Amino acid sequence: MPDIDTIRRSFTSLSRTGADGRPLVFLDGPGGAQVPDVVIDAMADYLRHSNANIDGAFVTSAETTELVDSTRVAAADFLGAKPEEVVFGPNMTTINFNLVHAFCRTLEPGDEIVITALDHDANVSPWLLCAKDHGLVVRTADVREGDLQVEPAALEKVVGPRTKVCAFTLASNAIGTMPAARELADIAHSVGALAWMDCVHYAPHRRIDVRALGADVLLCSPYKFFGPHQGLGFAREELLASWPADRVRPAGELPAGHRFETGTMSHEALAGVQAAIDFVASLGEGADRRTKLDAAFRDIVAYETALTARMLDGLAEVPGMTLYGITDPARAGERTPTFTFTLPGITPRQVCEQLAQRGILGWDGNYYALGIMDRLGLEGRGGATRLGFLRYTTEEEVDRTLEAVGEIARG
Numbered sequence: 160m161p162d163i164d165t166i167r168r169s170f171t172s173l174s175r176t177g178a179d180g181r182p183l184v185f186l187d188g189p190g191g192a193q194v195p196d197v198v199i200d201a202m203a204d205y206l207r208h209s210n211a212n213i214d215g216a217f218v219t220s221a222e223t224t225e226l227v228d229s230t231r232v233a234a235a236d237f238l239g240a241k242p243e244e245v246v247f248g249p250n251m252t253t254i255n256f257n258l259v260h261a262f263c264r265t266l267e268p269g270d271e272i273v274i275t276a277l278d279h280d281a282n283v284s285p286w287l288l289c290a291k292d293h294g295l296v297v298r299t300a301d302v303r304e305g306d307l308q309v310e311p312a313a314l315e316k317v318v319g320p321r322t323k324v325c326a327f328t329l330a331s332n333a334i335g336t337m338p339a340a341r342e343l344a345d346i347a348h349s350v351g352a353l354a355w356m357d358c359v360h361y362a363p364h365r366r367i368d369v370r371a372l373g374a375d376v377l378l379c380s381p382y383k384f385f386g387p388h389q390g391l392g393f394a395r396e397e398l399l400a401s402w403p404a405d406r407v408r409p410a411g412e413l414p415a416g417h418r419f420e421t422g423t424m425s426h427e428a429l430a431g432v433q434a435a436i437d438f439v440a441s442l443g444e445g446a447d448r449r450t451k452l453d454a455a456f457r458d459i460v461a462y463e464t465a466l467t468a469r470m471l472d473g474l475a476e477v478p479g480m481t482l483y484g485i486t487d488p489a490r491a492g493e494r495t496p497t498f499t500f501t502l503p504g505i506t507p508r509q510v511c512e513q514l515a516q517r518g519i520l521g522w523d524g525n526y527y528a529l530g531i532m533d534r535l536g537l538e539g540r541g542g543a544t545r546l547g548f549l550r551y552t553t554e555e556e557v558d559r560t561l562e563a564v565g566e567i568a569r570g
Contacts, residue, residue, distance in 0.1 A: 160458045161442060167551050169195040169438070177518030184519040184556045189332055189497050189526070189547035192363060192385045194431075201434035202387060202427045212423060223426050230433040231416075236448045237436045238377065238393045239368035243415040246392035246399070247424055247432075251359055251380045252281040254392040257419050258376060259285035261402040262353075266323055268294030273317050273325040273352070275300045275309050276530040277336060282326050282357040282378075283530065296321070302534060306485045307331070309338040314346050322352045329361035329372070333528035333545070334484035335497035337361065344373030353398075359383055363549055364463060364495045366456035369393050386435030389428040392416075442550065459550050460492070466548050466557055467491035470498060473561035477568045479503045483535060483543065496548035501537070502568050507544040510567055514544075517563045521546040 167173050172193045175183050185193055205226065211219035213227060228242075235242040248254035272286045272295055290297045298317040303310050314325060325347035330337045344354035353375040358367060363384040369377050376394045381387060396415045404418040436448070443454030468491040474482055481501045485494045502510060507523035514521050525532040525542040532538040546560065 160444070160454075163551070163553055166442070167553070169197065170551060171196055173551060178516075179518060181518050184559060186546040186548065186552070186556075186560065187520045187522055188363070188383075188549040188552075189360060189545060190522050191382045191388075192549055193551065194387070195385055195435075195438050197438055198386055198431045198434040202431040205427050205430040210426070213426075226426060226430055226433070227424070230429040233433045233436045233448065234391055236452065237367065237439075238379075238391075239370055239449075240393045241396060244369075244393050244396050244399065246394065246416040246419050247429065248390035248392065248420065249425070250388065250390040251357075251378045251392070252285075252390070254390045254419070255281055255357075255378050256285045257405070257421075258378075258392065258394060258402075259289050261404060261419070262324070262398075263289035263293050263295065264403050265401075266293055266295060269296065269321060270323045271296045271298060271319065271321045273298050273300060273314065273322055273347075274530075275314075275327045275338075276302050276534050277307065277309050277331050277338065278326070278328045278528070278530060279332050279357055279359065280527045280529050281359075282328065282355070286324075286326055298322075299530070300325075300327075302336075302531065306490075307334055307336050307483060307531065307534075308485075309336075309343065311339060311342045311346055314343055318346060318350045318352065320350060322347070322350050324353045324355050326355040326357070328357040328359075330358075330364065330495050331484070331528065331531065332360035332497070333526045333531050333543075334499045335360075335494040335547075336484045337365075337494060340372050340374075344375075348373065360495060360497070364459065366453060381432045381435050384435060385438055387425075387428045387431035389425065389432050391432065392419075462550060463496045463548060464492045466552060466554065467494065467496045469554065469557050470496065470548070470561070473557070474498065474500070474564070477502075477561075477565050479568055480564075496552070497545065498547070499543045499545045501543050504570075505567065506541045508541060510544045510564075513567045514560075514563055519546075519560055519563055 209222040211223045213224045231242045231245045234245045300313045347354040356374045356377040358379040362379040378392045381389045399415040440451035443451040445451040468488040471488040511523045522545045
């Protein structure tokens with residue numbers, strides 16, 4: 160496996176320095192990862208040499224068609240799916256709106272949808288809007304006090320014979336909590352409902368296997384795992400083939416996931432998606448891409464879990480801090496390395512401004528996770544400060560961040 164210095168040299172952006180001459184510390188990853196040079200080069204190379212539309216009788220068009228097909232294979236490897244089950248789009252939210260709209264057109268008034276209080280709004284608002292359009296009922300599974308976990312028992316309380324879908328996140332982009340996805344999927348399936356998974360925050364931190372997870376639909380965003388701004392979705396082939404798809408007439412009939420890809424796609428972004436997946440695979444060893452991805456994510460989990468425990472130990476010493484989600488370092492492997500907190504007497508925005516003055520980049524706000532922010536009483540009050548690690552974060556950066564947060568807390 161490559162060491163941390165080798166990994167960091169893959170990212171020109173990580174060498175950028177702040178006003179004090181020290182390298183910037185990129186802890187804004189939950190909002191979007193930095194991009195390695197191989198991804199940037201792949202996108203630029205496509206635009207320089209192969210830019211065209213698909214299915215033409217000339218060389219650049221043939222190269223573009225091959226790029227779309229090979230990226231679909233790479234995406235299937237990343238998701239543990241079949242290429243026919245892959246859906247590309249401009250972003251996760253747009254894909255989800257399209258798929259939710261298609262699915263809800265197959266339901267009857269009074270059918271029920273279950274969401275959770277933990278989710279990003281991209282897996283909530285599409286359901287609320289379609290429920291209004293189609294006369295559906297929306298029920299919400301609450302989180303547990305303390306660690307803010309969605310327990311299987313909470314889902315069992317709100318499912319019933321008319322439940323048609325259970326929509327939930329695999330990892331909270333706001334607080335890092337990871338629900339027991341397979342158990343939640345099994346509950347959904349026990350009442351004949353689909354398991355509809357938001358995998359955006361999970362994707363850079365854990366290996367995705369749609370079959371093992373029990374996913375019927377799963378969506379993620381390559382820009383969270385070192386790629387460009389693009390959306391990536393999965394749904395079981397028989398679902399994609401049967402749902403009504405909105406398409407222009409000249410597009411004709413297309414197989415499975417292709418049916419939900421409207422208009423001309425960003426081919427340069429697809430070049431970047433494939434390069435990002437191959438970059439992640441390069442962090443592992445194996446005979447093929449899927450085996451390399453398996454190994455890479457074993458390494459990512461081990462590395463990030465150690466950093467998470469180090470951060471949780473340090474944050475416990477910060478005076479007055481309220482840290483949300485799992486706080487026990489012994490449970491570091493049960494959460495992503497995403498840390499959301501508030502400090503007394505200072506707003507989340509002010510915390511981020513003071514961190515930025517020290518060359519540390521973090522986020523403030525609600526991160527579109529309205530349910531959990533409401534649940535915590537933070538919505539309308541500036542939300543919280545959020546810092547997140549990725550595979551390029553170092554121990555030294557963790558310690559530098561802990562020192563900075565401690566200074567800010569002590570005034």
